[in-house]
Amino acid sequence: MxxxxxxxxxxxxxxxxxxxxxxxxxxxxxxxxxxxxxxxxxxxxxxxxxxxxxxxxxxxxxxxxxxxxxxxxQADIEIPLERGLYSFAEYFQAHHIDYSNKILSAKIPKKTSKVIADKLGITINDKYLCLRRLREVEGENIMLIENNINISSAPHIETADFSKESLFSIIERYSKETVEYSETKYSAVGANSEVSSYFSIKKGAPILYQEQLVHLSNNSIIEFARVWIKSNHFTLKTILHRK
Known part of the structure; x- marks a missing residue:
């Protein structure tokens, strides 16, 4: 006592x-x-x-x-990796988890970096949309999301309302293609100054980092995403079968 x-x-x-x-x-x-x-x-x-x-x-x-x-x-938010590709927003909606998105910025940069161009399969003269959002669940900031979108494959997507609708739904509507698959990797990193300020944690504290390339049904790359995830109650789950 x-x-x-x-x-x-x-x-x-x-x-x-x-x-x-x-x-x-x-x-x-x-x-x-x-x-x-x-x-x-x-x-x-x-x-x-x-x-x-x-x-x-x-x-x-x-x-x-x-x-x-x-x-x-606080319950863990478990993302089951074996159940196919769907966005975090679609997962939250399916499991009735209240969340909100704060749009930090949504702009077409004047210059395309070589890193982004290589990821999206475009040239440094091509334009893309850089969307940055902060996602809150039950009053806590848990995700900083950066979506880099190839607007040549989804004309006028920059006019969409990204605060409510799932990004995949928006992509499919504007591209007139279906989201086919993604290449995704996760790693543990230390929070930088920006992330630590949003998550109210110390700089360098461990967080989960995701990079994802999203492909459309016509085999083009529509999006390169970078996501920083507050990992104190966030887990990834999968079921693997031995052959």
Missing amino acids: LERDSPTPLYEQVEALIKKNILNKTWPKGKKIPTEAELMKKFGVSRGTLKRAISNLQKNGYLVQRQGLGTFV
């Missing part, structure tokens, strides 16, 4: 006890934790002390507050 003569502040002790209950699965992922009144009585602390502990646990991805429902242990 709490050590009131300890130099460690009470809110940090409460935070450690709550975290222990989460890690040992006394309070399983996705489940509601006891109410504030119950926790204040259990730990013998004030509301202010408890709120500070819970706030820190929210910032670090252990808890999430849902308006009108209470505080819950």
Whole structure:
């Protein structure tokens, strides 16, 4: 229990006890934790002390507050890799996960870098759309997304509303082709200054990084995406069969 003569502040002790209950699965992922009144009585602390502990646990991805429902242990967002190609937005929609997109920028750069040109299979004189978005789930920024789109394969796509609709749906509508497959790779990287500021984490903290080339049914490359993912409660899942 709490050590009131300890130099460690009470809110940090409460935070450690709550975290222990989460890690040992006394309070399983996705489940509601006891109410504030119950926790204040259990730990013998004030509301202010408890709120500070819970706030820190929210910032670090252990808890999430849902308006009108209470505080819950943060559940992992699992992306099943074996079930075919679909976007993160399509996954969230299918699993009824509330999310929002903040458009940071959507512009056609004046100059195309050789890196982007090589990825999209275009020349440095060709134009492309660079779309940058910040995705929020249950009040927490979890993804910084950069989509580099070959607009020659999807004329006027820059006029679309990217804040609500799935990008793949938009691509298929403007290109009049279907999204066929992707080449995707993941790696663990340290957060740079921009990413750390969006995710409220320390610079250099580990995050998940994704690069993806998306191909249309006519074999052209429509998109090169770079995604930085806050990985404290985000997992990739697959099922493999041995031949």
